[in-house]
Amino acid sequence: MSNLGVAYGKGMTAWVGSEDIDSKTRWMVQSLFSDLGNSIQVDLENENHIDVVTALSGSGIAYLAQVFDTMKSVGVKQGMSEMDAELTVLETVSGVLAIFDNTELSLNDIVKGVVSKGGTTEAGLKTMGVMGLETALKEGLEDTISKCKDLSDY
Template sequence: MQFQLIGCGKMGEVILKGLLDFSVSPQDISIQETNEQQCTYLKDVYKICLGTNSNTDIIILAVKPQQIGEIDFLKFSKSALLFSIMAGVSIKKLETLSGIKNIIRSMPNFPLSVGRGVLGYVEYGNIDQGKKNLILNVFSQIGKVIKLKNEDQIDQITALSGSGPAYFYYLTELVKNQAKNFGFSEEDATVIAQETFVGSALLLDQSVQSASQLKANVTSKGGTTEAAIQTMKDEGIEEIIKNGINAAYTRAQSLNK
């Protein structure tokens, strides 16, 4: 099976590593990348062929949405599977621009780079099951794969898991800032915030209990945690988070237009 990776920035490199870890030969992967520095890096590190393989079986689109119009799809077979990770580019637009009718539109998130990410996808056309299973199995090795009901759920999962890591980092940043306000040093504040969140995530991962149950375990009646959580609720944190996610969803929808 031949792969054409169009765009190989941060997420493109995550996919490239996933392909290689899945025992796809470097000789079976071709990359189109416009950044000369990145091209040099890819050649030196991965020994990958740079250029276009017109006989490719699976085309992976990992460029920025505004670059989609620069791709010459005439070089590729119309029987290829088009696998897109681009936000804001609908299946209809992908089909119109590429002339390819077998399309998987997906939304990965960056924790795939450490083997703990999420990829949601929706498929269109009469897709070859061998090609589909191969590319999805690659992602299954580095995260969880979720088949979505429709294309609108791509925008929803973009707001949830696509943007989700930034929500986690933002909360970590806020706790760190408050630690500094209390008088802790930059180094100690960083340790307090990061280890609290990372350790809690690991505990959630390893526990049979849900997040709600684990929260209840830490929240003693009349204690400090209850005081904090109740204050956050009174200040509207649930509505704030819901509105933030909805704003991301609305923005994702607007990018498709």
């Protein structure tokens, strides 16, 4: 599975190693992957987590880009230029990442911090919930993980 973020040092790599691997070897392996982004060690008994990382990171780039593109298309439909709509969406994404990187807030805390009772965000999230956005994302990721397992059986 490709992980396009590695080209910019922003990839996520999972590697398998036994629990009894010594710290020097663990450091060497992580150092090998460090220029590509972050890495996590998956223990042998949880080797299936490689499939989860593939879904969240490798395929996740496409899923998030699809969400961002959909947001952009709404801006364009409402009369914004393609460039302004794309810039607005991408700066918003950058803002979320900056909040997460520079605070102790969880992703859920960030959502709660934006939502106000009776406000615009609450209205949008309510509609998205009714339309099944969260369910669709979860099921799509589960299908991705399942396909990874199927492919790894070959």
